[in-house]
Amino acid sequence: MSYPVDMAFVTPRAIRQDFPLLKRHPKLVYLNSAATSQKPEVVIEAVSRYYRELNASVHRGAYTLSTQASEAYEQARRTLARFIGADEQEIIFVRNTTEALNLVAYTWGLRNLGPGDEILLTEMEHHANLVPWHLVCERTGARIKAIPLGPDGRLELEHLNTLLTERVRLVSVVHVSNVLGTVNPVAQIAQAAKAVGALMVVDGAQSAPHMPLDVRALGADFYAFSGHKMLGPTGIGVLWGRYEVLETLAPFLGGGGMIREVFVDRSTYALPPQRFEAGTPAVAEAVGLAKAVEYLQSLGMDWVWQHELELASYALKRLDEELPEVRTFGPRGPDRSGVIPFVLGGIHAHDVATALDQYNVAVRAGHHCAQPLHRKLGVPATVRASFYVYTTTEDVDRFIEALKRVREFFKDWI
Amino acid sequence: MKSMSLLDELYKEIILRHYKLPRNYGSLETANVRVMGDNPSCGDQIELQVQTDGERIADLRFRGQGCAISQASASLMTDLVKGKTWEQALALEKQFKAMVVDGAAPTPELGELAALSGVHKLAARVKCATLAWNALEQAAQEARAQGKAPSKAGC
Numbered sequence: 001m002s003y004p005v006d007m008a009f010v011t012p013r014a015i016r017q018d019f020p021l022l023k024r025h026p027k028l029v030y031l032n033s034a035a036t037s038q039k040p041e042v043v044i045e046a047v048s049r050y051y052r053e054l055n056a057s058v059h060r061g062a063y064t065l066s067t068q069a070s071e072a073y074e075q076a077r078r079t080l081a082r083f084i085g086a087d088e089q090e091i092i093f094v095r096n097t098t099e100a101l102n103l104v105a106y107t108w109g110l111r112n113l114g115p116g117d118e119i120l121l122t123e124m125e126h127h128a129n130l131v132p133w134h135l136v137c138e139r140t141g142a143r144i145k146a147i148p149l150g151p152d153g154r155l156e157l158e159h160l161n162t163l164l165t166e167r168v169r170l171v172s173v174v175h176v177s178n179v180l181g182t183v184n185p186v187a188q189i190a191q192a193a194k195a196v197g198a199l200m201v202v203d204g205a206q207s208a209p210h211m212p213l214d215v216r217a218l219g220a221d222f223y224a225f226s227g228h229k230m231l232g233p234t235g236i237g238v239l240w241g242r243y244e245v246l247e248t249l250a251p252f253l254g255g256g257g258m259i260r261e262v263f264v265d266r267s268t269y270a271l272p273p274q275r276f277e278a279g280t281p282a283v284a285e286a287v288g289l290a291k292a293v294e295y296l297q298s299l300g301m302d303w304v305w306q307h308e309l310e311l312a313s314y315a316l317k318r319l320d321e322e323l324p325e326v327r328t329f330g331p332r333g334p335d336r337s338g339v340i341p342f343v344l345g346g347i348h349a350h351d352v353a354t355a356l357d358q359y360n361v362a363v364r365a366g367h368h369c370a371q372p373l374h375r376k377l378g379v380p381a382t383v384r385a386s387f388y389v390y391t392t393t394e395d396v397d398r399f400i401e402a403l404k405r406v407r408e409f410f411k412d413w414i
Numbered sequence: 415m416k417s418m419s420l421l422d423e424l425y426k427e428i429i430l431r432h433y434k435l436p437r438n439y440g441s442l443e444t445a446n447v448r449v450m451g452d453n454p455s456c457g458d459q460i461e462l463q464v465q466t467d468g469e470r471i472a473d474l475r476f477r478g479q480g481c482a483i484s485q486a487s488a489s490l491m492t493d494l495v496k497g498k499t500w501e502q503a504l505a506l507e508k509q510f511k512a513m514v515v516d517g518a519a520p521t522p523e524l525g526e527l528a529a530l531s532g533v534h535k536l537a538a539r540v541k542c543a544t545l546a547w548n549a550l551e552q553a554a555q556e557a558r559a560q561g562k563a564p565s566k567a568g569c
Contacts, residue, residue: 083569348481350456353424356540358421367457380479382455409421411428 009070010299011394012307016297019390020044023208029361029402032341034178034206048293050284056212058157058283059257059274060153073283076290077273081239083293084223085214090246092239092273093286097205099127100224100239101172103276104201105132109170109248112199115141118167120198122184123149123376124177127369129203133172134313142169145214147189149376153180153330157188164192170199173209177385179368180299180330181339183207183314191221199245205229209388210308210337212301224244227285231389232292236285239276253278304389308338311387314332315340315396322400325407325414329377338387344407345414349381352406356383359402416555423532424539425482433482438492442475446555451549453541458484462549466562470499476549480541483533489548500554500563507547514543 009356016022022030029339050072052382056065058275074088081088093101098154108149113119123146133144145163150156164171169260171193176183190200207213208223209230210366215223224243227236241249251258255278260268269275296304319342321325328342344352353365364384367374383397407414416529454465463471474496489504491510494504503524512518513531520528533543535563557563 022514350458350481350539350542351483354424355421366455371457374457409425410430413434 010196010303012390013394014026015299016390016392018042018164019189023085025360027360027400029359031385031387031395032362032364033388033390033391034229034236034384037118037209037231038390039233039288040231040295041293041339043233043288045232050097050287051115055284057279059332066333069158069283071383072287076286079290079293081215081255084208084238084241085216087243088148089271089273090240090243092241092246094177094224094237094239094276094283095235095282096226096228097224098132100222100237101128101201101203103223103239103252104172104222106285107252107276108199108245109136109142110249113137113140113169116167116273117169118144118165119144120147120163120168120171121145122147122155122173124155124180124182124184124370124373126178126203127371128205129174129201130372134393138265146372147173149373153177153182154335155182155184155234157185157387160189160192161167162195164196164198165288166196168196170194170201172201172203174203176204176210176337176339177370177372177373178206178339178349179341179382181206181337181341182331183335185335186220192298194219197249202330203350204351206337206339209296210301211305215240227289227292230289230292231295232289233282236282236289239240239270243272246276248255252276252277255279256396257281261310262304273332299367299389300318305337307389308387308391310335311391311393311396312336312338314393315385315387315399317398318396323403323407326403328354329382338391340386341382341384342380343379344410347410347414350380351382351410352383352403355406355409356399356402359398359405361399361402391401417467420532420535423485424536426529426532427484427569428526428529429486431506432486432489436476436489438475438489440475440477444471444473445475446562447553447560449549449552449556451545453480453484453545456480456542458542458545460488460549462485462546462553464521464553466500466555466557468562469505469564470497471495472497473499476546479540482544483530483539485546487530488541488549490530491546494525494527495550500557503550504554507550510547514540522530544554 019038053068056069058070061309078088081091097131150157193200201218202220204223204225221242223240234304258278325345349365418554432546442463444465462477463475508519510541513520
């Protein structure tokens, strides 16, 4: 592999050169990595090479190529397991975080929840960690409660003990907010959840790509994340589940690959993780995701996190000092990732984003699939700039300069 | 860097003026048809309250939240269709959508709404411009269903 070996020489500017799309669009300031990341050459190449050299049915054929394809898929599972400190049989490949959370809802949730039971969420959840539970509640009669979001962008954990009654059977919390960048003290919440015997689920969509991770140390039972937000392909994600929990669960989807024995009128099921992987899996995507993980590991997840902290702190400082019309949201401190939501005076987020696009600055605007959070913030929509490994200080500078021009353009209407 | 002209073209003075100082904004006591329109992907919402006399849109108001494009479009739309027959209003809707969705030249009947013709160049924003007009169409259906607007036959 041609990865940089000496970290002293790793710079985002050099990293940028590993990304064909960014090289193709040298003027693009891509600040929407929280939605989806760009892909390095090695990932694109790994997917392409799989189809050119290895493509075959996995776990099905008796021929050499099939064995090699199966091995590539299982190797990807091992790589992902090592990345988050898990055992390989605890890694379930799914499409994305959304599917992972739905898997928990439909297997554990439908089977274990009933009238009077409670699910504890937070007010900063993405719709992917709200709607599956709404569906579960409609069918089981369980109820939802939420840990409130405080004005500083952090959860009000002083309410945790009051909320965590013995009726709470499941706690599901976002590790890092996709809007505010808040890093929630998941280990602390997991410990409290355990104390009342509740299952602990973590939405890791915005944490797995950005920080060192040890799912066991977090004390969670489930941890969900997506490949496409961490330099990997779309259509592949991971649900990690503690094996002792996984083996108690009924299947999610039924079909080939997840069975032990099938009769016309009944079947028995494979052990985890195969029990939860019905049908031909996304093999090329899994191989691509494993390559993305190797790429991230070559940079070092400590470096990735540090880099984003520095960019966030630099961007916030410049916004504070140079653009008083800009109001940012989210906590200030080391418990905040490289995600900056803001509004520009009374100009709607969509108009600001369209204007920034004219300066080749790509940001997301809207409610970011977190309507309850925006209701709490008291704004219908925000603009969100988010950073990743290839984001440079120059990107932040160009973003700030573009925002100043946008301010100038709308100056009579702010 | 792309030129500023697209931004100038999109956010003309008249658009920003209608955004910040919308016409026909609020609620209408005499309304006999009320509809809610929304764009779930972006969260923009509009409530349209219409007073119909069976033939014409006698009066109407809108309320809602959204971007400059959606609010200005709603403001200009309400100004234009007030006093028109339902048939005339829906004909204007067709002309407006031809302009922002298909890129047709603005018709003289659209008047100041021609200022929104630049939206056609930004696919992501077309739905902002059409939000109020979709609500108008919804109001027409509602009015017809209640016998408060002429039925479609004959249109």
